Amino acid sequence: MGVMINGQYQVADPDPGTTSQGAYERARSPLRDWITADGPFTPDPGRYHLFVAWNCPWAHRALLTRAVLGLTEVISVSVALPRRTDEGWVFDAGGDRLLGVRALHEVYARQRPAYTGRITVPVLWDTWTEQIVSNESADITRMLSTAFDPDRRLVPLRLQDEIDTWNAMIHARINNGVYRAGFARTQAAYDDAVHDLFAALDEVDADLAAHTTLTGNTLTEADLRLFPTLARFDVAYHYAFKCNLAKLSDYTHLWDYARTLYALPGVADTVKFDIYKSGYFSASDLRNPLGIVPAGPRIDWSAPAERTIAWT
């Protein structure tokens, strides 16, 4: 993957995110303003736009929050093609639907011509002042759940500490855990990552034996931050990232829970299994040199689930 240096996108990345022990280290997001009722970025309908890619799990959490909160008419979206190119994320021939740009790096450069950093999705763009509000999915998701939903249905104040505790665990050990396994460059780094990932999944499965959702029985942001990794698990991570101690569909409670989330209004529209496969199995010298996309596995996400999630 490339990187932008002083406003120029370059294919060669001087810092591919690996420690001297071969472990994968995720870069921090540099652009982190907030939308709040007090401004300067206020939650005005029709003002903001998201740049996403269907295959990106970090973009997925923002798309899920937008869908579940009924914000699809309030915040518009441009979808990048599911493959990264020598120019990073690009849009189809006519350019993206908002600015008409060909590549996402042009969005970053538009208001920050000397930008240096990674060109990542999701990006939350302010169409009024023509600038990036944030390129950190955790913040974008939280802004949608708070500034755009005064009732804070996905982050009720009484559950916020519990949600934040789950988010921290899920981010480090599951959302990023699959990448730590898949991007490890030594056996030791892989072993460490894969065992910690499955230990975390075991813990969540045990918790979901006793509860309908992570915080008890209502849907919260923590569930929407776990779901993107679950949706990609069996079709992509299990094989492409060698996360193969078990499949999601081997977990009694986690698999029932995942299908319950999938059946909630708006969720299935944000899930694109074929795109996950073509993205995660696209040609990569390190992981899949020939770019052959496997056919399976056969999994029925629409099979009825046993639990019911309360959601208003």
Ligand SMILES: N[C@@H](CCC(=O)N[C@@H](CS)C(=O)NCC(=O)O)C(=O)O
């Ligand atoms: N911290 C960011 C990370 C997002 C991220 O890593 N997105 C990936 C796609 S899944 C990306 O755009 N990578 C391009 C790159 O790193 O060059 C967030 O969570 O918003």
